[in-house]
Amino acid sequence: xxxxxxxxxxxxxxxxxxxxRAVALAAAxxxxxxxxxxxxxxIEGAEPTSEIAEAVVKEIEAAGGDAIAVADDISxxxxxxxxxxxxxxxxxxxxxxxxxxxxxRERMLFNMSEEEWDPVLATHLKGTFTVFRAASAxxxxxxxxxxxxxxxxxxxxxxxxxxxxxxxxxxxxxxxSAALGLHKYGVTANAVAPVARTRMSANVPMELKEIGEPEDxxxxxxxxxxxxxxxxRITGQVYTIAGPKIAVWAQPRELRSGYAExxxxxxxxxxxxxxxxxxxxxxxxxxxxxxxxxARSAKKAP
Numbered sequence: 001x002x003x004x005x006x007x008x009x010x011x012x013x014x015x016x017x018x019x020x021r022a023v024a025l026a027a028a029x030x031x032x033x034x035x036x037x038x039x040x041x042x043i044e045g046a047e048p049t050s051e052i053a054e055a056v057v058k059e060i061e062a063a064g065g066d067a068i069a070v071a072d073d074i075s076x077x078x079x080x081x082x083x084x085x086x087x088x089x090x091x092x093x094x095x096x097x098x099x100x101x102x103x104x105r106e107r108m109l110f111n112m113s114e115e116e117w118d119p120v121l122a123t124h125l126k127g128t129f130t131v132f133r134a135a136s137a138x139x140x141x142x143x144x145x146x147x148x149x150x151x152x153x154x155x156x157x158x159x160x161x162x163x164x165x166x167x168x169x170x171x172x173x174x175x176x177s178a179a180l181g182l183h184k185y186g187v188t189a190n191a192v193a194p195v196a197r198t199r200m201s202a203n204v205p206m207e208l209k210e211i212g213e214p215e216d217x218x219x220x221x222x223x224x225x226x227x228x229x230x231x232x233r234i235t236g237q238v239y240t241i242a243g244p245k246i247a248v249w250a251q252p253r254e255l256r257s258g259y260a261e262x263x264x265x266x267x268x269x270x271x272x273x274x275x276x277x278x279x280x281x282x283x284x285x286x287x288x289x290x291x292x293x294x295a296r297s298a299k300k301a302p
Contacts, residue, residue, distance in 0.1 A: 001064055004226050006031035009091040011083050013037040013074050013131060014101030016052030019150075019194055022214035023098055023221045024056055028065035030222050032096075035087045036060070037070045039079075039101070074101055075122040080130025084138060096146040096225040097135045099128040099171075102164075109162045117163045124167035125174070132178055132189075140185040146225050147182075147189040149175045151238060155193070156284050168193075172238055179236030188235035190224050192217065193249070195242035212243030220246065255280050 010027045014020035016038030028034045040052035050071035060067040070086045072079035087094040102124045105116040128149045139145025151168040158165040171191060178189035194217040195210055220241045223229055238249040258276040260268060 002030040004030035004222055004228075005096075008032045008095040008225065009035070009087050009093050010096040010098065010225060011035035011037060011070075011087050011094060011131070011135070012098045012100060013083065013127065014099070014150075016040055016056055018100075019214040019217050020098075020100035021056050022218040023100060024067070025059060025063075026215070026218035026222050027096075027098075027225065028060040028067055029063065030226075032225070033091050034060060034065070034067040035070055035083060035090070036067050037072065037074060037083045037101070039073045040071060074099075074127040074130055075119075077130050077133075080127070081134045083131055084134035088138065093142065094135055094138050094145065095142075096148065097131050098148045098150075098221055098225070099131050100150045101127050102150070102167075104161065104164060106160050106164075108160050112162060120163040121167050121170075124164070125170040128171050128174060132174065136178065136182055136187060139187045140182065143186045144230075145182075145187045146230070147175070147178050147187065148221060148224055149189070149191045151175075151191045151193045153193050153195065153240065157282065159288060175238070176236050183235060188224075188230060188233075190235060191238045192220060192224070193238060193240045195240060210242040210245055212241065212245075216243055217241050 005027055008027075008031070010032040012020055012024045012027065012034060015024040015034075015036040020038065024034050024036050036053045036056045038053040038056070040050055050069065053069035053071050057067040057069045068086060068090050070083050072082040074080045074083060084094055084097070103120060105120050107113070107116050132147050132149070135145065135147060139147075149171045151171045152164070154161060154165045155169040155172055156165075175189045175191040178187075182189060194214075195212060220239060224234065224239075236251075240247045240249065256277050258272060260272070
């Protein structure tokens with residue numbers, strides 16, 4: 001057992017499988033007492049079972065760690081509150097929350113139904129909010145704490161996962177808002193955009209050239225939960241980890257601007273914008289176009 005998180009209490013959502021499980025195990029191995037939350041659903045969000053979370057608790061205990069299972073649905077306010085309340089009732093405090101829980105319902109935007117949109121936003125985005133909301137109230141009084149949300153490179157956009165992409169973009173803005181609003185209370189907030197082999201990554205519609213394992217992601221999360229990261233004042237950041245690679249995403253900022261003399265009209269904008277303010281090309285759009293060209297070439301080949 002290590003001591004990177006000795007004395008800390010950490011709650012992890014979506015901790016029954018994949019990255020969430022790896023984070024829970026790694027946090028426990030580094031001395032944290034862990035609240036293991038998993039609603040135990042399939043990748044589409046169906047068939048809940050509490051056995052998933054309980055199995056991870058048994059793994060932690062078998063390795064000499066301390067953990068407790070919570071099978072609540074964190075897409076509800078009561079479920080998010082229950083995760084934090086369990087930490088307080090069992091261990092007396094909450095030092096970190098890691099929101100990994102998520103589901104997928106893949107569909108092209110023009111075919112996507114409300115039933116495919118709402119649950120994905122509810123699990124990813126609202127599920128992060130409910131836990132952040134409950135934890136931040138306690139952390140504010142404690143004068144310390146760490147919030148970690150899970151986003152994705154798909155926050156840039158997605159061909160057939162508009163629901164997932166929108167949720168992941170929202171999580172980044174939520175994390176940045178938490179970092180700004182909670183800074184004076186000694187609470188940090190960051191986001192991780194992992195690239196790792198999981199049951200969800202198998203549904204990514206593009207080939208992943210850089211990919212690692214859930215354990216790689218867990219190592220970064222443990223660091224962000226630690227006092228070492230707090231001493232470095234790391235907050236409001238988005239990190240990608242893909243095997244041996246760690247990257248930080250840029251903060252949003254204006255790229256170029258231009259000014260009119262007098263009022264804008266559609267005609268003046270049409271004459272002015274393309275050659276001055278211009279555009280910021282989408283890297284993923286270039287990939288999509290290249291894939292389409294390759295597909296057309298393959299069809300033409302004898």
